[in-house]
Amino acid sequence: MSAGAFRTATGGRIDRTHTLRFTFDGRPLQGCAGDTLASALLANGRHLVGRSFKYHRPRGIVTSGSEEPNALVTVVRDGGRTTPNLRATQVELYDGLTAISQNRWPSLTRDLGAINDKLSLMFPAGFYYKTFMGPRFLPENWAWTKVFEPAIRRAAGLGRAPTSADPDRYASRYAHCDVLVAGAGPAGLAAALAAAEAGARVIVADEQSEMGGSLLSASRGAINGVPTAQCAADALAQLAGHARVRLLPRTTVFGYFAQNMAGLAERISDHDPSPDPEGPRERLWQVRARHVVIATGAIERPLVFSNNDRPGIMLAGAALTYLNRYGVTPGQRAVIAGSHDGIYAAALDLAGVGVEVAAVLDTRADPQSAAMAAALDAGLPIRTGTCIVGSRGHLRVSEIMIGAPMADGSIRDAGRIPCDCLLMSGGWTPSVHLFSQSRGKLRFDAAAGVFLPGVSAQSETSAGACGGASGLAAVIESGAAAGRTAAQACGFGLGRARAYRVEGILEATEATGHVNAPRLPQGMAKAFVDFQNDVTSRDLELAAREGFRSIEHIKRYTTTGMATDQGKTSNMNALALVSGTLNTTVPDVGLTTFRQPYTPVTFGTLAGMARGDLFDPIRRTSIDGWAQGKGAAFEDVGTWKRAWYFPRAKEDMHAAVARECRTVRAAVGVFDASTLGKIEVVGPDAAEFLERMYVNAFKALKPGRCRYGILLNEAGFVIDDGVIARLAQDRFHVTTTTGGAASVLNMMEDYLQTEWPDLQVWLTSTTEQWAVIAVQGPRARDVIAPLVDGADVGGEALPHMSVCEAKVAGVPARLFRVSFTGELGFEINVPVGAGRSVWEAVAARVEDAGGCAYGTEAMHVLRAEKGYIIVGQETDGTVIPEDLGLGWAIGKSKADFVGRRSLVRPDMIRTDRKQLVGLLTRGRDVLLDDGAQVTSVAAPAKGTAALGHVTSSYHSSVLGKSIALALVRGGRGLMGQRLHVPMPKGAVEVEVVSPVFYDPKGEKLNG
Amino acid sequence: MLLIHCPYCAMERPEIEFRHAGEAHVARAPDPSQLDDETWAEFLYFRSNPKGVHAERWRHVHGCGRFFNALRDTVSDRLLVTYKAGEVRPELPPQEHSR
């Protein structure tokens, strides 16, 4: 027998001649090409694959699909390529695969955490809410938070994420189509064929590696005389032949969003033993479809009985799939039990390959079904009106106890049956997840006992089992009809209808089977409803007894349906149980919301290429390369990289900044100010527009002159500032802060377009157009004068706050006489393409004059020495110009500007507002913390409000002491007084001084 | 991701091209200095925040750059209609109200 003792000799879709080696928890095993990890483990007789989340109970494989609650494993490739919490039922086997089980220590068979199962009285429903509040008698809960809670949290859990970075690439694509088909089972394939043949562009996505769905698991039956699996292959071949059709296997439609947009996660390389290192691992598809056909089938329900979670207990439909698709038997002696005709097909197929069928137990008293008749004909031992009340076994089921429900609701003991596997079916739940995500309204079908699609919210059709169709013929019919409807909805003709003749299927008498609301004997044993989150029937009953009525509350209290499988196998059982306990109906209990993603999606897929350097654009100035060549340190300012400081041999940051500041004050410095926001404001009404936007007066500003502009919001608070130059009667060069460039332009456009559309003004962002070279210091004029052609840079021709056009180093430039250092200063604006060459010409002359390049840190120190504010540092959205001592900038005769009305609101004219002041510490080297509070006494009483806070704090090498700016309540009235700044090592006494520490008369500016 | 019809470009474009810009039809007074404090505070800070149809502004910021208005149902998150800045709020057919 090839690759496993439980492999059938023939049959299935695996390749017995192609053996694959793999390991599980270090043990070498063999499987076949075409296996999943789950089918390969079962072929080797391994049912035990994990320990449960809370009680650490031994767990086996329950399903054959993405709904699997138990068989979560970690697949290890190398360091960062370790993926926890994969469903073994979806992991395709490859040669060399390494898988390990989870949530056990030291091993799967001997797990110390299983003590939780014995202590389970400690873990009732609501355990976390009841207990993690912490016992009140412990001071500060120290023992609880430090000892017990971490231990419990460590013991309860899933797999562990790798600690190293994910080395893989993830791709992303947008796509448009007429019809998106979610699911390529019989309904989906029929729908895709019908839509494609009517002329529609179709995308078909299926979560499995091989498309065909249940057609691949059927052992009998034919469509138009062709076996079902061959039918699937034929349909796929026809679809592949259509140029308009795209087939996406291994692709899960995980989300259904507004306006028929779907999110698809495609797994590209996880099944590949040696994936292309350059290729992506997964791909996110964002598909906009004109119509969506949901063909996601149905999910089988487990039975709820005591100890229903032992390894060896699996769903009957899963056993059929393992047998017919993978050639794997679940054991040697099987009991098959349930409340749905599916149990008979499973029993017949298993008996057909020689598995001993110990019993077929039908909970229904008198099923009256053709499937049962066929099983009776085959001589199988069938018992109707019989339920399962418990199971025995250690790491594998060895025996089941059965009972007979009596009229009074009690259950009479009906003996026990030895077995090594139990295959159960509580009926089928239509997969309405995507329909519900589309915001369609579900309706409860009382006859079938399930929720089905009701009123659509978008252009979609549910086809096949997820739409309530029963039996293969009806499923295919509904799929084909949905495909034609979809094509028609996209404006295509109906096309010809294919005829499908289905024969030889053991059809179920009912589509879904009634939910088996269990009546359980009293006792200690647990009957699991939600396997993955370890929620038992008793937990749900307890929640109902404690007063919870809505399933939304019960879900959060018990955690049922909240695991990574979102309760795919458990939700209907939970609803039935709760409604039974509350003596009400399922719709009365309600239904929890179906949320994206349908199955877990990796962060990598969602992030795509947007990680690391590609997460955000990186903006660099034209001078950036020069700064890099000089070994500058950089800092991030918004999305810009800015030169922070230029360290020379052995200098640390402090030494470099100190030197740069001293050099600017003593000689000259050159600074890259290119990141400043720049907006060209042009038009006959440009001055009028700026008068309305900014606090300042601009109509009186003469061409060639500049003004320091302050921008408020309507609430009166300072939100931006910058120098604004009038180049001509109808043209202004507006600068903004580096961070404010986009928002200021947006705000200007807003007012221009919606409040004052009558103004003739045009706004253009020129931030990226100009390189800005600031030359600052007493020798600034000496440095630039020889480079300037066509303008007089003398103090009379070009005084402080003026602008002219000239050539600088041969390049046409806008030459500003402005200063952000308090020194004689110029800012040379040249087209960005010439930025580097002009900078180099300027920098060479700066160097010759004993100057240097300086970075943003020195810029900050120099401006703080002058008390110049930085918006966002000295302001925080609650600061008005008067608070900053900038009331002088307001155009007093203007009737209106943005924010003006707010400046006379009562709170704005109070005299005890926080005002900008300087602070000096007694010790010259004591540096205050940015953001530290300012108080009147060293140790204020608890609850005392602070007077304000430190906004900027630097060591000034020029002044030989530390300086700070602060916003302090009534600060300008406190000059010379002593206040205190509490710091981590104790309060520091400070003196309130003017915020202008250097050259208070401004003599240096006007040279 | 929503598809939004820009009334200036006259086409539907994906939501990522647009930026929401607050409630529509909140006009700034021609001369705010004439308003008392309460009326001005009303303009600054109070918005209707309805459950149901909301008139709101959007900007086609990564397209034509224009501000325009939209009626959106805040319950269903459906954009019911979009219209140019300065146009009066359109009447909706009755069934759109009741949605």
Ligand SMILES: [Zn+2]
């Ligand atoms: Zn547009």
